[in-house]
Amino acid sequence: MIRCLAIDDEILALDLLEDNIRKVPFLELAGRCKSAFEAIEILQREKIDLLFLDIQMPDISGIQFLKSLTVKPMVIFTTAFEKYALQGFELDVIDYLLKPFSFERFLKAVNKAQEYHSLLEKPDQQASFGFLFVKTDHRLVQVQISEILYIESMKDYVKIFLGEKPVVTLLSMKTIEEKLPAADFLRVHRSFIVNVRKIHSIEKSHIRIMNHEIPIGDNYRESVFAFINQNKLND
Numbered sequence: 001m002i003r004c005l006a007i008d009d010e011i012l013a014l015d016l017l018e019d020n021i022r023k024v025p026f027l028e029l030a031g032r033c034k035s036a037f038e039a040i041e042i043l044q045r046e047k048i049d050l051l052f053l054d055i056q057m058p059d060i061s062g063i064q065f066l067k068s069l070t071v072k073p074m075v076i077f078t079t080a081f082e083k084y085a086l087q088g089f090e091l092d093v094i095d096y097l098l099k100p101f102s103f104e105r106f107l108k109a110v111n112k113a114q115e116y117h118s119l120l121e122k123p124d125q126q127a128s129f130g131f132l133f134v135k136t137d138h139r140l141v142q143v144q145i146s147e148i149l150y151i152e153s154m155k156d157y158v159k160i161f162l163g164e165k166p167v168v169t170l171l172s173m174k175t176i177e178e179k180l181p182a183a184d185f186l187r188v189h190r191s192f193i194v195n196v197r198k199i200h201s202i203e204k205s206h207i208r209i210m211n212h213e214i215p216i217g218d219n220y221r222e223s224v225f226a227f228i229n230q231n232k233l234n235d
Contacts, residue, residue, distance in 0.1 A: 008054040036065035055079040134169040189217035
């Protein structure tokens with residue numbers, strides 16, 4: 001079930017969204033808001049998976065509101081103005097509904113949200129096939145787990161290093177760590193996870209993978225050297 005929040009300053013638009021949401025079995029309306037400020041209160045106390053977000057609203061626009069969020073749910077923009085479409089996709093939204101939109105067009109948008117939500121909710125199923133789907137540059141990209149060298153955290157983003165150019169995706173380190181097979185990946189630093197099969201050498205303060213030098217954090221040193229002791233052939 002996908003929990004939704006409808007945000008629009010027009011009552012008729014909220015009524016239409018509510019009606020459409022109630023027709024779709026996998027959607028649950030968690031609330032409806034006439035401003036971004038009302039939405040913030042709900043987001044702070046409840047888990048919301050998907051926002052239906054109007055762009056032109058008083059006080060703060062939908063785009064400004066979305067940019068202000070640290071943890072971003074999936075977003076479908078609903079607006080009467082086509083000119084914001086490019087900004088919407090730059091913000092990695094699921095879809096962009098131009099008012100007035102039909103129920104058929106609404107259904108197409110929420111089906112895309114369900115597909116993406118299913119990928120996020122079932123990481124073990126993906127991992128069992130040897131790959132993960134991650135969202136980057138407004139599309140889902142398949143990443144072969146065996147090709148991952150290491151992963152670096154960048155606040156709200158992670159960089160997945162497969163070669164020279166990393167795949168950058170909006171995920172927390174905790175989320176990506178839970179998706180990876182524990183036997184093959186080791187957390188060596190607050191900001192780094194390494195593929196143990198790709199390690200070339202380990203020294204006191206860092207790990208070398210190809211031409212990359214990954215630091216070993218003080219809080220992770222014990223687990224790193226426990227891994228070494230479990231896998232070395234002699235003293």
